[in-house]
Amino acid sequence: MTMRVVALGVIALLPVSGAEPPPRAPAELPLRVEGALGHITGAYELPDGRVLLTDEKRPAVSVLDPKTGQASVVGSAGVGPGQYVRPGGIYGGGAREILVLDRAQTSVHVFSTTGAYVRTYSIAVAGVTSSSDGVDLQRLDGRGHSYFTERSGRLESRLTGGPPAPAQVIRFDPVKQQRTVVTDLRQPDTKTVPGGDGMVFSRAVVGSPADGFGVAPDGRVAAVRAEPYRVEWVAVDGKVTTGPAIAVDTLPMTDADKAEYKAKYGGAGGATAVGVGSTSGRGGLSGLEPTFAATKAPFSPADVIVSPNAHVWVLRTRPAGATTAIYDVFDASGRRVDRLEFPAGSRVAGFGANTVYITDEARSMLKKYKVR
Numbered sequence: 001m002t003m004r005v006v007a008l009g010v011i012a013l014l015p016v017s018g019a020e021p022p023p024r025a026p027a028e029l030p031l032r033v034e035g036a037l038g039h040i041t042g043a044y045e046l047p048d049g050r051v052l053l054t055d056e057k058r059p060a061v062s063v064l065d066p067k068t069g070q071a072s073v074v075g076s077a078g079v080g081p082g083q084y085v086r087p088g089g090i091y092g093g094g095a096r097e098i099l100v101l102d103r104a105q106t107s108v109h110v111f112s113t114t115g116a117y118v119r120t121y122s123i124a125v126a127g128v129t130s131s132s133d134g135v136d137l138q139r140l141d142g143r144g145h146s147y148f149t150e151r152s153g154r155l156e157s158r159l160t161g162g163p164p165a166p167a168q169v170i171r172f173d174p175v176k177q178q179r180t181v182v183t184d185l186r187q188p189d190t191k192t193v194p195g196g197d198g199m200v201f202s203r204a205v206v207g208s209p210a211d212g213f214g215v216a217p218d219g220r221v222a223a224v225r226a227e228p229y230r231v232e233w234v235a236v237d238g239k240v241t242t243g244p245a246i247a248v249d250t251l252p253m254t255d256a257d258k259a260e261y262k263a264k265y266g267g268a269g270g271a272t273a274v275g276v277g278s279t280s281g282r283g284g285l286s287g288l289e290p291t292f293a294a295t296k297a298p299f300s301p302a303d304v305i306v307s308p309n310a311h312v313w314v315l316r317t318r319p320a321g322a323t324t325a326i327y328d329v330f331d332a333s334g335r336r337v338d339r340l341e342f343p344a345g346s347r348v349a350g351f352g353a354n355t356v357y358i359t360d361e362a363r364s365m366l367k368k369y370k371v372r
Helices: 154-160 255-265
Strands: 042-045 050-056 060-065 070-074 087-094 097-102 106-110 115-120 147-148 168-174 178-185 190-194 201-204 213-215 221-226 229-234 241-244 272-275 299-308 314-317 324-330 337-344 347-352 355-359 368-371
Touching: 042 087, 042 355, 050 087, 050 097, 147 213, 168 221, 178 213, 178 221, 178 229, 221 299, 221 314, 314 347
Parallel strands: 042 347, 213 299
Antiparallel strands: 042 050, 050 060, 060 070, 087 097, 097 106, 106 115, 147 168, 168 178, 190 201, 201 272, 213 221, 221 229, 229 241, 299 314, 314 324, 324 337, 347 355, 355 368
């Protein structure tokens, strides 16, 4: 996520009914970068202005000095202490700690606020092996807990063709190996096609509404609801704070949208096979064409990120060929307090004190924006 400026944290609340208010284009802050940064997975601004960066492709963790533009690598690739296999998102830990999720090792690398490696601990569920590429399957709070979703009953709904079962957001204490259900999330609609030998082919309906979530450092969970579009905060004690519903401008699923999706993801459309003796996963069923909803959901569940000051950033769905990306920003009460416009293909990589870091779609460029 060369560099620009972003403005955040508008006090005045935006309307929640009628046509959506236009977003504002924040000013870009200069950020010096010498040479290529590689693939930027996450960014976190240190107290002295340097930026901790992760790269799951290399893999590497580095510290960028904006005064010189040089990035120095911390640790190395590998499976030992201070080594990384697939470093992902960066999260705020305690007062003097920063947490880096290793997507491949289901572990957390702890760094000091000076950017120095401190230690590594596991967040793996006993008896379960998991790994991810391109997305954090777990989210972290500053108390040592991880958060992930479990889709109990999903197989049955696929086999019967019924509506998709909701996913549960789990708060997991890796020391006690203790799970706590926080809330349920709506899953995208699916379409099933019967196959031979007891198999059923299932695929998500592209563009159908689904909920997403993020986690604040203190353990509060922000559930972003798709219908109606709103943010619902769930505190550690279970208390729920529901923000107002946001009226959205409906986007039709056009032929251009379908062509753009197929060009990006291919024709399989995330198809999976389920049945006796079968396994499930993305891709692999190249003969199945994707199924599309009539309209586009307001956001994708993967495009939700929570800042250290508990602001929820939601990347909004855009029509094919759009020249800008729009983020809605919600506060700790669930109210939308800002709408920010960036170049098309922009993604939030992380935050600092009054700053946000944006990458391009290839995650090879970093830009910095001021948050007011």
